[in-house]
Amino acid sequence: MSLLKTAKHLKHGLTRSLDVKNRNVRVVGLMATDLCKSRCRHCFIWNKKEHHHLGVDVVEQLLQDPAVTRKTFFELTGGEFLEHPEWREIVRLVKAAGNDFVVLSNGMYPDELIEAVKEYKIPNVYMSLDGLGETYKKVRGVDCSADIIRIVDEIKDLTNVHLGYTITPWNALEDLKQVKALAEEKGVEMSVGAYQNPEFFDTVKPGGKISAEHEPYLDEFMRLNNAWMDKRFSIPCWNIRTKCYILGNGDVFLCQQKSVVLGNLNEKSFNEIWNSPETIATHEEYAKCNDCWLACNRPLDAQLAYAGRLVFSNKRMNKMFGEHDWDLVLDAFRNQNGSTPS
Numbered sequence: 209m210s211l212l213k214t215a216k217h218l219k220h221g222l223t224r225s226l227d228v229k230n231r232n233v234r235v236v237g238l239m240a241t242d243l244c245k246s247r248c249r250h251c252f253i254w255n256k257k258e259h260h261h262l263g264v265d266v267v268e269q270l271l272q273d274p275a276v277t278r279k280t281f282f283e284l285t286g287g288e289f290l291e292h293p294e295w296r297e298i299v300r301l302v303k304a305a306g307n308d309f310v311v312l313s314n315g316m317y318p319d320e321l322i323e324a325v326k327e328y329k330i331p332n333v334y335m336s337l338d339g340l341g342e343t344y345k346k347v348r349g350v351d352c353s354a355d356i357i358r359i360v361d362e363i364k365d366l367t368n369v370h371l372g373y374t375i376t377p378w379n380a381l382e383d384l385k386q387v388k389a390l391a392e393e394k395g396v397e398m399s400v401g402a403y404q405n406p407e408f409f410d411t412v413k414p415g416g417k418i419s420a421e422h423e424p425y426l427d428e429f430m431r432l433n434n435a436w437m438d439k440r441f442s443i444p445c446w447n448i449r450t451k452c453y454i455l456g457n458g459d460v461f462l463c464q465q466k467s468v469v470l471g472n473l474n475e476k477s478f479n480e481i482w483n484s485p486e487t488i489a490t491h492e493e494y495a496k497c498n499d500c501w502l503a504c505n506r507p508l509d510a511q512l513a514y515a516g517r518l519v520f521s522n523k524r525m526n527k528m529f530g531e532h533d534w535d536l537v538l539d540a541f542r543n544q545n546g547s548t549p550s
């Protein structure tokens with residue numbers, strides 16, 4: 209790894225460790241609705257019997273909350289965010305507040321998304337693409353891949369476009385290669401995650417290991433997935449002190465994996481919930497949790513473990529954070545293929 213890249217990891221580690229220490233809210237995931245017309249096999253949010261949409265008034269209050277700053281990044285997601293009856297109003301509010309944000313989408317509403325990127329100057333768009341054509345249909349029940357390609361073509365010069373590929377039991381290496389080739393051809397970012405079992409997603413099939421042939425396509429974080437799956441690897445869970453998810457019914461979730469409710473925004477303000485003794489105690493309680501390796505929560509933990517291990521010896525890390533496999537993180541991050549934190 210180059211000196212420059214190592215220095216970036218160290219700088220990132222230092223800033224983020226201060227966020228963890230101070231419990232600064234860096235990322236809020238608004239799972240604003242659980243409506244979704246996809247029929248995914250890796251996520252059954254579409255099959256929820258009751259539907260909830262986060263109130264626009266709740267979002268408005270959240271943006272003025274003292275625990276949320278202009279540095280807080282918002283993930284506007286769902287379900288399918290564009291199925292929230294007032295999704296445009298939420299985008300408008302977050303944009304007007306001056307916070308950076310991303311809209312996540314399955315690409316099912318191409319005209320609406322393209323128009324919104326232009327009208328609201330959405331800074332980041334993340335679209336899931338787990339394969340093209342038949343594979344997309346196999347994973348998601350409907351084929352939106354052609355629509356996603358059209359969206360990419362129309363917005364790639366207007367916003368940061370990110371394609372998210374999830375390795376699932378229903379797609380294969382060839383699909384990943386096709387999506388990677390597409391991302392390269394269009395000049396957009398791409399990341400690779402892996403199928404797991406978040407409680408809220410009501411998944412049926414248990415997550416499994418990633419086959420070795422995928423390895424060259426994984427970043428440092430995902431390269432640790434199999435060691436985690438084998439229960440050979442654990443590090444502390446720090447990220448929950450800087451990130452949470454908010455559900456359509458106003459519940460504030462500890463993380464994407466566990467449906468642990470910190471409080472409800474229809475009853476208390478976000479600040480009251482986030483800074484309550486109960487939430488602080490819950491963050492303490494889950495500090496040793498290692499129950500997921502989800503790409504939406506745990507990369508920060510791997511980055512902090514790596515930066516820490518660069519500075520301190522194994523012995524010192526063990527003394528500060530308990531016995532963990534710090535050298536596995538070191539090995540994974542030393543590989544040149546990985547990304548550099550911003």
Ligand SMILES: C[S@@+](CC[C@H](N)C(=O)[O-])C[C@H]1O[C@@H](n2cnc3c(N)ncnc32)[C@H](O)[C@@H]1O
Nearest residue numbers: 250251287288312313314336372374402403404
């Ligand atoms: C829950 S979706 C919400 C946004 C939008 N509906 C979409 O599909 O992109 C957010 C991301 O989670 C991924 N995902 C869904 N089920 C998953 C699972 N069981 N394990 C890991 N990632 C999953 C999706 O592929 C998608 O990239």
Ligand code: SF4
Nearest residue numbers: 244246248251287314
């Ligand atoms: S992954 Fe996205 S598109 Fe698929 S069911 Fe879940 S929320 Fe809907």
Ligand code: SF4
Nearest residue numbers: 445463465497499500
């Ligand atoms: S390790 Fe545990 S607390 Fe941390 S994000 Fe995963 S499930 Fe949540």
